[in-house]
Each structure stands twice: as structure tokens, then as C-alpha cells.
């Protein structure tokens with residue numbers, strides 16, 4: 491089976507983990523601080539604040555900005571459910587705005603009519619490793635005086651016009667096991683605002699700056715040094731990881747272009763895609779539906795993922811939720827029914843890429 495994602499941690503990660511173990515300080519300590527410095531540099535932000543997962547990063551972002559009960563947050567319906575859960579956890583109301591089929595991200599052109607007197611923040615999701623249209627979204631948030639919280643869980647190092655994901659607004663990244671950069675479980679927030687970074691550091695530590703001196707009602711959102719040690723070598727290797735993912739995506743697009751019934755992913759002008767996922771769309775001409783496509787790929791031992799099979803709110807547990815405001819989102823529904831992701835990770839060989847291409851072509855013939 492060619493897997494959709496693979497994790498390999500090398501000798502430098504082993505060395506750093508051992509260093510942490512031998513230091514006797516395995517909770518949050520100097521390795522987390524080092525990880526934060528290096529992550530901030532990677533993203534191009536002045537500050538990075540590590541937390542225990544990406545969902546926490548989103549919740550902490552809303553909490554630190556004091557977005558909560560009575561406020562609305564506009565986001566994308568085509569996302570991992572964590573985006574929705576984080577807004578609900580913060581006590582705010584979720585308002586969904588449709589996506590564009592070009593980039594699978596929040597439609598910047600549809601934002602203005604969705605802004606109400608209660609809107610406090612916009613939370614675009616940089617799905618699959620490509621940023622949403624941040625310049626246009628930031629223009630809308632500026633004009634309406636709204637917070638911009640980026641769900642950059644899948645977009646470490648992605649850029650728009652040379653500027654990093656997580657630097658337009660308050661950036662929220664995930665370091666979950668399948669992400670381009672991983673600590674198994676982990677998250678990071680990024681910002682240029684020193685006061686905000688300071689409040690986040692206090693918030694993640696039970697609201698405590700000095701021992702038993704509490705400044706706000708906080709939480710335990712801390713990452714551990716053991717986890718941070720895993721990420722540090724990956725940050726150093728990241729340019730090579732990205733170059734491999736980008737080359738693989740180019741090879742897939744070249745090999746799959748012209749296949750009837752299949753649309754390859756689009757990279758929008760000015761945006762650098764970091765290829766967390768390589769996601770195709772099955773069009774009306776496709777001879778197979780998505781279920782059949784995935785079954786046939788799996789049968790032929792090529793990993794194929796569906797991210798995500800339904801829009802985030804389309805589950806019984808969210809139906810008639812008093813804090814979910816749903817506008818019609820036809821593009822998101824359509825894309826959720828027709829998307830499928832193929833392996834694009836850095837460990838694929840030229841032979842793997844050929845196999846993926848040949849297999850897709852075969853499956854799409856029937």
C-alpha cells in the first residue's frame with residue numbers, strides 16, 4: 491500500500507528526546523521555548539506560542555481576543571470539525587459562508603453580506619496547505635473592525651504574496667501526527683503582537699505569570715519539551731520537505747491532466763501551496779462516483795483519503811444547534827461529495843508517483 495501519510499523521525503529527534511529525558515524536565519521548558527523561536531522564524535512571525543493541540547490553539551485565539559457568548563465568528567463549512575468545535579467551545583455563534591471551488595477555501599467575495607452587528611471575527615481555513623484569499627479577507631476584516639483568526643492547521647509555511655500563513659491575523663497551527671510538521675499532538679499560535687503573545691502565554695499556564703500570581707482565568711494548554719524535541723529537526727529539514735511535496739504535486743498534476751472526469755488541484759496566483767493534501771475533484775463526466783473511486787484505489791493499494799466527506803455541520807449532533815447559523819453553502823456540499831486526496835508526502839519515490847498516476851488513470855477508465 492502506498493500510504494496517504496507517513497511519519498519518520500530521525501536520529502536528531504532521538505538525540506533531542508534523550509536530552510530532554512536526561513534533563514529531568516519533561517514538561518514545558520527550554521525545548522518548547524526553542525521550538526517557539528524556530529517556528530516563529532519559519533512562519534515569519536515575531537512570536538510563536540506553543541499549545542497542546544491545534545484545536546486548543548483556535549480556542550485560545552478566540553479567548554485571548556475575548557470573542558465569546560453573543561459574538562459571531564464567520565468560517566468555512568468545508569473543514570475539519572475542530573474549526574467548528576473550537577468556536578462553540580469559546581461560546582460564540584458560528585456563521586458559515588460558502589467556499590470557492592478553485593481553492594476550497596472561504597469565499598472572500600461572500601463575506602460582506604454575512605457580516606452582522608454581532609460578528610466579531612472571521613476564521614478562514616487554509617485547507618490542504620493553500621492559504622485562503624488572505625489579502626481580500628484581511629481587507630474585509632479591517633473595514634468592519636473584525637478579528638482575523640487563521641485556521642492554518644494544515645498550512646505550515648504556506649504564503650500569499652510572499653507573506654506567511656499565520657501572519658495576516660492570529661495564526662493557529664496543528665502539529666498532529668499527520669501534519670507536514672508534527673509533534674504527535676501539538677499546536678502553535680503566531681502573531682506579531684507582543685502583548686497578545688504575552689497574554690497567550692499567561693492563558694495557557696492557568697492564567698499565571700509568577701508562581702501562584704493569577705492574572706486571568708486560564709487553562710492548562712501547555713506543550714511538553716518531549717513533544718517540542720520531535721519538531722525541532724523537522725523545522726530544519728522543512729525546506730527540503732516542502733520542495734519534495736511541491737515536486738510530487740507537480741508530477742501528479744502533469745500525469746493526471748487531461749483525465750476525463752477529474753480536476754487536478756489549482757494553485758492560485760501569488761500563493762505558495764505546501765501540499766498537506768493533494769486533492770482532486772470528480773466532475774460530472776467522471777465514470778465513477780467518489781465511493782467507487784476510493785474503493786478502487788484502495789483495492790489497488792494506493793492510499794486515498796476523503797477530507798472531508800460532509801460539510802462540518804452536517805451531522806445530527808449539530809442539527810438545530812442554537813449557536814450554528816447556516817447560510818446555503820452549495821459549493822461546499824458539492825466539493826465534499828466529490829473530493830479525494832492522493833498521497834503527496836515527501837517519502838514517495840518516482841516509482842510510487844508513477845503507480846499513483848497509472849492507477850488513477852485505470853480507475854477512471856471504467
Ligand SMILES: Cc1ncc(COP(=O)(O)O)c(C=O)c1O
Pocket residue numbers: 543544545546569570572573615641643644663664665666675676677
Ligand atoms: C483544518 C483543521 N483545523 C483544526 C485542526 C485541529 O488540530 P488538532 O487535531 O491538532 O487539534 C485540524 C487538524 O486536525 C485541522 O485539519
